[in-house]
Amino acid sequence: MSAHRDEIAGHRLAAGGRPGEVGTFWEAVAPDGRRVSALRFDAALVSAGWARQRLVSVVTSDQRLVAGGLSGLMPVLDLVAAGDEVWLLAGHPAAPTLADLMETSGEAGLDPAGAVAVLTESAATLLAVHAAGLAHGSVRPDTVVIAEDGSTLLSERGLADALRGRSPSPAQDVTAWAALARGLAAAQSPPDAALLDRAAATAAAQGLAAGRDVLLGGHASREGLAGAVLRWRHAQTEGVMDGGPYGTAERDEGEIVTLLRVPTSGGTDTPATHDPAPSTADTHAKGEVRFGPGVPARNAAEEIWQSGQQTVHAAERRRAQRAAAGRRRRTLALSTSVFALVVAAAVLAWLQFTGGPALVVEGVNVKAPKKTQGCDTTVTINATIVTNGSAGEVRYEWRRSDRDEPIEQLESVRSGTSSYPVSLKWTVKGEGSFKGTATLRVISPLPGGERVEDKATFTYRCR
Incomplete structure (x- = not known):
């Protein structure tokens, strides 16, 4: 203020x-x-x-x-x-x-x-x-x-x-x-x-x-x-x-x-x-x-x-x-019509040579099962990647809390669609209990270099 x-x-x-x-x-x-x-x-x-x-x-x-x-x-x-x-x-x-x-x-x-x-x-x-x-x-x-x-x-x-x-x-x-x-x-x-x-x-x-x-x-x-x-x-x-x-x-x-x-x-x-x-x-x-x-x-x-x-x-x-x-x-009305035709032609030419606006990832949303997972199970972590609707490739990575190395992925997206579901399969075996956290982080493209990521946690218990 x-x-x-x-x-x-x-x-x-x-x-x-x-x-x-x-x-x-x-x-x-x-x-x-x-x-x-x-x-x-x-x-x-x-x-x-x-x-x-x-x-x-x-x-x-x-x-x-x-x-x-x-x-x-x-x-x-x-x-x-x-x-x-x-x-x-x-x-x-x-x-x-x-x-x-x-x-x-x-x-x-x-x-x-x-x-x-x-x-x-x-x-x-x-x-x-x-x-x-x-x-x-x-x-x-x-x-x-x-x-x-x-x-x-x-x-x-x-x-x-x-x-x-x-x-x-x-x-x-x-x-x-x-x-x-x-x-x-x-x-x-x-x-x-x-x-x-x-x-x-x-x-x-x-x-x-x-x-x-x-x-x-x-x-x-x-x-x-x-x-x-x-x-x-x-x-x-x-x-x-x-x-x-x-x-x-x-x-x-x-x-x-x-x-x-x-x-x-x-x-x-x-x-x-x-x-x-x-x-x-x-x-x-x-x-x-x-x-x-x-x-x-x-x-x-x-x-x-x-x-x-x-x-x-x-x-x-x-x-x-x-x-x-x-x-x-x-x-004059004629000038307006001519101007409109010129603008339309310019837009079509721009779309033809550039393929439209550049692809930008606007957000991600990650969800894990809320119910406690039982013995020897494969947990599915679901996520949604939201874009501005342009075509291109989204490079992202999954990070699991039980390992250091990320899992890199590449998703090809098409024009006109702005929401893409992706998932991670996480297999857990053996007795004991722990909380597993999965993080999805977008590598490119990003809006203005900002970090785009989200995470979700599930509970595993086997006795």
């Missing part, structure tokens, strides 16, 4: 911040006085251009879901870059979370009806996300936000997995929701706890919808949650959150660019991945790049979206906009 002191993209930040899995959250005030929030991602997680592109995909998917009527997700206003920093601006405060309220003792704690409401609403949101072919991936008490009316919002959907080159699965969400139910049950009296425990067990065995249906026999109410939120807020230091609208004076905040839309050479803005939701990005629907002061010129903005390294001063942006407007008025 040092680069922008107490505000980002026109949003004033509250003093202090709450650390999260992928960065730091601040409550904030929008220029119109609304309570919102801002998440600054850890610099190491967003340093690679591919990480930013994955964030854009996740955020635009969320905006589509919210625009389609899904009210249980934290609404996203924008994703912006400011120098080396990347910020996510959300249209709702990021606190209190369920973890905040669970840590509150006495009368401000969660009542049984409130616990049932949180679980039923979060389950409904997850089921809608799964129906859209997506998953959350980070359902925990600190990613479940409770609104002032007691409603439940899920935040940070897909962010951690996107930044680590993974793809979350609905099965992960079911397991996490069941754990959430068991955690809430532990804070209730035995009769109320039994219902939540039964919902958790049913979800694990029969699926999330079945687990939610178990809760329909209980009483759900937001009233206690709303009261708990009100008491929690009164206990906090409000600070800057008491401020009203900023007014209309222009504020120059430095070099800031939205990542959700990439300006094109023709002078019109096009979505980076998908069209943002009209309800959460009104200025985008008009073909404008937001945050007037500090937005770079068009060509530089495209470079920032791709690499996240270059910035342009606000004055340069305004001069470029005026020049571009004049050019658009003078451009």
